[in-house]
Amino acid sequence: MMKKRYYTCLFAGEAGYGVMSAGSIIAKGANRNGLWSFLVNEYPSLIQGGLNSCLVRLADQSLSSYEETLDFLGLFSQQGFDYYADKLNPGAIVLYDPATTQVDESKVPEGTLLYPVSLTSFVPKGGAKIMINSAMLGSFCALTGYPKNVVIDVIKNEFHNAKIQQENIKILEEVYEHIVSSLPSQNVFPFTFHKHAEPKILINGNEAISIAAIQAGCKFSAGYPMTPGSSVLSYLADHGRDYGLVFKQAEDEIAAINMLIGASFTGVRSIGSTSGGGFALMVEALGFAAMAEVPVVMVNAQRGGPSTGLPTRTAQADLNFVVYASQGEFPRIVLAPGDIEECFYETFRVFNLADKYQVPCIILTDKYLADSSVSHPLFATGHLTIDRGKRFEENVDRQEPYLRYQNTPDGISTRAFPGQVGGRHIATSYTHGEDGFYSSGNKEYALNEPTVTKESMDKLYNKLPSMEKDIPAIKFYGPSEADVTIIAWGSTKGAILEAMEQAAIEGICVNFLQVLYISPFPATAVEPILQKAKKTLLIEGNKTGQLGGILAAHTGYKANHSFFKYNSRAFVPSEILAKIKEVLL
Amino acid sequence: MSAHDINLSYVPTWCAGCGNYGIINALKKALTSLNLDLEQTVLATGIGCASKISQYVNTYRIETLHGRSLPVATGVKLANHNLTVIAEGGDGDGMGLGMGHFIHTARRNLDITYFIHNNQIYGLTKGQTSPTSDLGAVTKFTPAPLGNVEQPINIVKMALNAGATFVARGFVGNSAQLISLMAEAIKHPGFAVVDILQPCVTFNHVNTYPWYQQRVKVIDNMEGYDPTSLDKALFFAGLWGEQIPIGLYYRTIRPTYHESLPQLSEQSLMQQKIDNVDITGLMKELY
Numbered sequence: 001m002m003k004k005r006y007y008t009c010l011f012a013g014e015a016g017y018g019v020m021s022a023g024s025i026i027a028k029g030a031n032r033n034g035l036w037s038f039l040v041n042e043y044p045s046l047i048q049g050g051l052n053s054c055l056v057r058l059a060d061q062s063l064s065s066y067e068e069t070l071d072f073l074g075l076f077s078q079q080g081f082d083y084y085a086d087k088l089n090p091g092a093i094v095l096y097d098p099a100t101t102q103v104d105e106s107k108v109p110e111g112t113l114l115y116p117v118s119l120t121s122f123v124p125k126g127g128a129k130i131m132i133n134s135a136m137l138g139s140f141c142a143l144t145g146y147p148k149n150v151v152i153d154v155i156k157n158e159f160h161n162a163k164i165q166q167e168n169i170k171i172l173e174e175v176y177e178h179i180v181s182s183l184p185s186q187n188v189f190p191f192t193f194h195k196h197a198e199p200k201i202l203i204n205g206n207e208a209i210s211i212a213a214i215q216a217g218c219k220f221s222a223g224y225p226m227t228p229g230s231s232v233l234s235y236l237a238d239h240g241r242d243y244g245l246v247f248k249q250a251e252d253e254i255a256a257i258n259m260l261i262g263a264s265f266t267g268v269r270s271i272g273s274t275s276g277g278g279f280a281l282m283v284e285a286l287g288f289a290a291m292a293e294v295p296v297v298m299v300n301a302q303r304g305g306p307s308t309g310l311p312t313r314t315a316q317a318d319l320n321f322v323v324y325a326s327q328g329e330f331p332r333i334v335l336a337p338g339d340i341e342e343c344f345y346e347t348f349r350v351f352n353l354a355d356k357y358q359v360p361c362i363i364l365t366d367k368y369l370a371d372s373s374v375s376h377p378l379f380a381t382g383h384l385t386i387d388r389g390k391r392f393e394e395n396v397d398r399q400e401p402y403l404r405y406q407n408t409p410d411g412i413s414t415r416a417f418p419g420q421v422g423g424r425h426i427a428t429s430y431t432h433g434e435d436g437f438y439s440s441g442n443k444e445y446a447l448n449e450p451t452v453t454k455e456s457m458d459k460l461y462n463k464l465p466s467m468e469k470d471i472p473a474i475k476f477y478g479p480s481e482a483d484v485t486i487i488a489w490g491s492t493k494g495a496i497l498e499a500m501e502q503a504a505i506e507g508i509c510v511n512f513l514q515v516l517y518i519s520p521f522p523a524t525a526v527e528p529i530l531q532k533a534k535k536t537l538l539i540e541g542n543k544t545g546q547l548g549g550i551l552a553a554h555t556g557y558k559a560n561h562s563f564f565k566y567n568s569r570a571f572v573p574s575e576i577l578a579k580i581k582e583v584l585l
Numbered sequence: 586m587s588a589h590d591i592n593l594s595y596v597p598t599w600c601a602g603c604g605n606y607g608i609i610n611a612l613k614k615a616l617t618s619l620n621l622d623l624e625q626t627v628l629a630t631g632i633g634c635a636s637k638i639s640q641y642v643n644t645y646r647i648e649t650l651h652g653r654s655l656p657v658a659t660g661v662k663l664a665n666h667n668l669t670v671i672a673e674g675g676d677g678d679g680m681g682l683g684m685g686h687f688i689h690t691a692r693r694n695l696d697i698t699y700f701i702h703n704n705q706i707y708g709l710t711k712g713q714t715s716p717t718s719d720l721g722a723v724t725k726f727t728p729a730p731l732g733n734v735e736q737p738i739n740i741v742k743m744a745l746n747a748g749a750t751f752v753a754r755g756f757v758g759n760s761a762q763l764i765s766l767m768a769e770a771i772k773h774p775g776f777a778v779v780d781i782l783q784p785c786v787t788f789n790h791v792n793t794y795p796w797y798q799q800r801v802k803v804i805d806n807m808e809g810y811d812p813t814s815l816d817k818a819l820f821f822a823g824l825w826g827e828q829i830p831i832g833l834y835y836r837t838i839r840p841t842y843h844e845s846l847p848q849l850s851e852q853s854l855m856q857q858k859i860d861n862v863d864i865t866g867l868m869k870e871l872y
Contacts, residue, residue, distance in 0.1 A: 032872060201871035211867050217859025220664055239867065244848050244857045246663050251689040255656040258649065262629065262660020265647050266668070268854045270660070288650050378868050386860055417855070418627045418645035418661065418668055421588070426639060428648035429632070439598055439640060 003505055004061055007190050008069060009144070011136065012053040012084055013076020015046065018133030022074065023054025025137060025158070027202055027373060029150035030058045034197030036375040038063040040368070040570075045227070045311040051079040060191050063374065064339065064494035067572050072144055074136050075101050076119075088112055095139050115143060117179065122171050134168040138175030145187035148176055201376050205369040205491075206273070208343035209299055210235035211379070213271045214243050215344075216351035217386055218297070220270040222248040222259035224278060227311045228367040229301040232273035253278035257285040260296045264289075265427055267417030269351055273299035276318045277308065279325070286360050287326035290460070292427040293405065293413075295354035295361065297347075302366040304568050313568035314367035316490055316541030322362045323519050323550060330460050331467065333361040334519035337369065338475075338493030340376045342516065348384055353471065356389040357463050358412065364518075366541065368570040369491035392416035392423045403434040407455060411462030431456055464520055473522035476529060478511030484580050485533035486512040487559055489547050492539050492571050499576035510580055515547060523554040530557050537583050538562040539576065588622045593643050599634060604783025607757035608702055609638055612673075614760075615767035616644075621669055629658040631674035631683065634709045634785075635702035638673055652682025655690045658697045665855040666696065666843040669771060676703040680716035680738045691747035691776050696841040698770045698777045701740055704785035705792050712788035722791065740780035741834055742822040745815065751777035752818065752835045756801045757784075758794055759831060766833065775841050782831070797829070804832035812836050 011022045020041055027037035038057040044050040057066045068087045075081050075096040085107040088094065092112050096103055097119040105114065119135040134155070141148040152169055159165040180186065203211075210232050213221075221240075223233040237247040250256035253274055260270040274282065279300045289296045302318045304310025323334055335350050337343045347363060354361045392402065392414040404425040406413040413434075416423025430438035433452045439445050445452070478500055486496055496512055503510045513529050515522065530536065538548045538559035543566045545559075552558050563579045565571055591613050599605045616623065626644040630636035632651035639646040645668075649657045658672040679687055679701045690697065706724065707713040713726040714733045717740065721732040744752045751773040755763040763781065770777035782801070784793050804810055804821055807830060811817045818835035843849045 028872075199872050201868050203871050207871065211864050214867065215862050215864050217857075217862060219854040219857050219859070220660070222660065241848050242866075243862065244852075244854065246846060246848060246854060248659070248663060250656065251685050254653065255659075255686055255689070258653045258656035259660035259663070261649075262647070262657035262662075263664035263854070264660070265657070266627070266661045266664035266855060268664040269859065270664075284650055285653065288653075292647070379864070381864065419625050419665060419855070421624050424624060424643055424645050426646040426648055429650055430648065437595060437640060439595070439637070442595060442598055 004059055007058045007071050009072035010053055010055045010070050010084060011074040012051060012080025014049045015052050016048055016129060017076040018130040019052040020054045022133050022136050023056045025151055025154045027056045029154045031200055031202040031375045033150055034194030035060055035191055036063045037202055038066050039373040040066050041371055043312050051083060058191060065498040065573050067574055074140055077101060093143050095143060122175050131168060131171055134171040135175045138172035139179055142176045142179035143187060145189035147193055150193060201378060202373050203340055203376055204371055204373045205340060205343045205365050206231040207235060208340045209347045209363060212344045212347035215381060216269060216348045218269040218271050219245045220263040220268045222250050222256040223272050223274060224250050224253045224256050226275045226278040228303055228370045229273040229275045229299055232299055253281040257282040261285060261289050261294050264296055265294045271297045275301050275303050276305050283325045287328055288429040289360045290330035291429050293358040295358050297350055297354050297361045299363045301370040310568050314570050316366055319546040322364055331464055332359055332519055334364055335517050336364045336490040338490055338514055340374050344379050352387040356387060357467050366491050390414045392420060394421045396421055398422050404436050405432060405434045407434060407459055410466050411459045468520055471517050473517035474525045475514040475516055479509060482509040482511040483534060484510045484583055485536045486510060486539055487536055488539040489515045489518060492541060495571040495573045495576055498573035502573060502577050503580055508580060521550060521554045527555055535583055536560050540564055542566055588624045591616055591623060591643050593641055595641055597641050600787050602786040604704060604757040605635060605702060607760055608781055608783060609641060611760055611763040611767055614764045618768050619771060626669040627661050629654045629672045631678035633675040633678045635675035636678060652678050655683060655686040659690060659695055662695055662697055663843060665853045666849060667853055671698045673700045676701060676705060676717040677707045677715045688747045691744060691749040693842045694750055694775045694839050696774055700779050700781060702781050702783055703740060704783045704789055706785045706789040708785050708788055739822060739825060744778040745818050745822055745835055749778045750775035750837050750839050753833045754780040754831050756782045756797055756831045758798055775839060800829040801831045802828050804830035
């Protein structure tokens with residue numbers, strides 16, 4: 001196996017200098033020209049100042065992860081140098097503006113090229129602060145050999161205002177010429193750009209989920225802003241008009257989920273998106289959806305917690321919460337996609353599952369997956385079909401009363417939507433009989449209450465066997481026998497797969513059990529894998545090993561080793577590889 | 586079963602003499618008088634004595650959580666704006682947990698009718714103070730001698746200030762007027778609120794039938810009455826004591842929420858085709 005080559009650049013500075021925009025232009029340019037990009041944003045929860053950074057990793061093959069080892073560091077502020085100076089690769093280039101940043105040579109590896117450019121001096125008087133960004137891009141191209149025309153093409157594409165476009169390109173060209181003329185020789189970028197490469201998309205997890213929802217015929221969304229869940233909502237708001245979809249900003253998350261329930265009861269596929277705090281407010285209604293058997297699809301993009309926690313940083317600590325949230329008991333579907341592919345295809349699947357099983361569905365992602373952009377081939381959609389589950393058929397002459405909650409062997413009854421002739425019924429948050437009626441004050445009902453209660457609970461759980469058969473809950477990577485078996489869920493997947501590639505090169509045999517759907521828990525599917533495993537390593541982005549706890553509860557199995565990271569940043573392959581080696585010692 | 590057959594076989598469980606009997610009869614008569622297709626009608630209720638009304642009326646119904654009838658009704662209306670959507674519940678449900686939703690539904694002018702059964706007490710939880718309980722009201726949670734020390738919410742005033750486009754107050758003891766107010770509210774294109782005064786014969790021994798009967802006064806006959814004037818409506822809303830006006834306080838026409846959305850101009854969300862959605866354009870944006 002050939003070792004992959006990577007090139008990593010990082011732009012860092014205060015909010016307002018276009019740090020994210022610089023990174024995104026580099027990533028897009030590469031993505032359009034046959035290379036693969038992986039872009040990670042880090043930003044504090046504020047509007048001005050602070051340390052924003054945008055890391056772009058490039059390769060000539062697909063990417064599933066990143067490392068904070070930098071070949072190029074573009075600085076807009078002192079804080080950027082202080083934070084990233086010790087993350088430079090040998091031979092790295094550091095570009096800085098001496099007006100804002102003092103670099104200390106003793107803090108960087110030997111052989112680092114520290115290159116000062118007065119970025120601000122290239123911005124015309126009265127020009128917007130954010131135009132420094134173009135000076136940075138011009139410097140980047142000049143120093144690294146990244147083709148200047150690729151950047152200019154992206155700028156032309158992004159800035160629709162011709163004047164702004166020209167001003168920015170002018171700055172870029174000027175800086176470029178200034179630096180190139182000072183260099184002894186022209187630098188060569190380590191990858192070749194291909195102008196007519198097969199098109200790819202550069203997409204983050206929230207975009208993949210949003211597009212999947214549109215593909216799945218979702219026509220209604222409601223929500224309240226909460227980072228990092230909000231961008232699903234803004235995506236749907238932006239594209240609603242074109243796709244006949246309504247996004248309603250609600251007064252709070254309680255209203256949001258209740259609106260989704262109303263729309264779904266009426267027959268329209270609906271999605272919400274939030275983070276842990278917003279999900280907490282939705283919990284009572286989650287139980288309502290379950291009791292009334294109204295399907296809802298809810299994204300929880302995790303951030304640091306508890307409470308307000310870390311609004312803009314990643315974590316995997318809401319697993320127990322979403323798996324168990326609500327009073328009472330009921331089956332639910334919890335999907336934890338691990339990459340863009342799963343964000344798209346599994347979200348599509350979840351809409352079908354929601355309709356088929358009439359249960360609440362939660363898509364559990366995190367800031368890292370939601371917000372990091374990755375090059376991905378176009379989604380093939382020809383094979384995707386919509387399944388709305390059991391529907392009530394209109395019948396004007398029907399004699400027998402319609403029972404919305406009719407007991408059936410698989411626990412699933414037909415859904416009638418308001419407006420359908422003959423389908424009038426009550427959907428309710430109360431424990432209810434087959435016709436939806438509840439009243440312990442009513443004589444006929446009260447006499448049967450224990451029976452009705454048990455039957456209605458059994459009805460919900462009678463769905464489980466077919467759900468379990470229907471859901472591809474686990475994925476398995478690597479050889480069937482290995483020295484170490486990794487157990488993990490969600491966005492850790494990318495770093496684990498890359499660590500496995502590296503391990504294989506070094507002759508270490510590792511395989512990986514990814515739990516993709518954590519509820520209903522796929523105990524039957526995981527057991528044979530665990531039985532075969534020599535040593536297991538549980539990897540999670542939380543303090544207590546929440547998947548490990550769920551696994552133990554369902555199978556009695558306890559992982560031999562664990563690696564928990566809860567420092568607000570995502571896993572990187574190198575630390576996973578180091579842990580694998582430690583386990584094998 | 587005809588689309589106009591409004592009755593169900595279950596017998597309500599309200600206390601003998603409860604104002605809810607009068608309200609359900611008025612609702613049924615209002616719906617019948619409008620000759621509505623009940624297959625195309627959705628009643629969303631909260632939780633509480635009043636909210637149980639959805640168990641006994643033969644429309645499509647959704648019995649939601651305590652306080653949440655309005656957001657659920659909002660979802661129903663936006664999903665299929667061709668439906669007639671009614672939300673209903675008590676004063677505790679609507680003015681306690683539901684207050685935020687009430688304000689926002691009003692300012693959005695969703696085409697939803699909202700009937701609030703207002704008995705100034707929590708009934709189903711057996712007699713606690715409600716947001717509309719009068720000052721000094723002695724209840725389980727505000728015992729004597731102090732009683733309730735909080736200023737009560739005036740539902741009519743609240744609805745007017747929040748931007749409801751049809752605001753009325755009815756009294757269950759005046760059923761002819763109540764039926765007509767409810768029917769007018771359902772017909773109104775926009776957020777229509779009817780504050781319905783009703784006694785709780787079990788837990789509220791102050792605001793009884795005679796208490797209301799001595800005070801309610803048909804607003805139409807009061808001096809200066811003008812339901813097109815917000816100022817006048819607010820003036821009459823301020824009267825709560827010796828005189829309590831009942832009738833239509835205010836009516837105006839403002840674009841409803843769904844009318845403001847271009848994506849709903851041709852068909853409802855429910856009518857959209859959902860097979861084979863083409864996402865090519867969305868992917869192109871991400872090249």
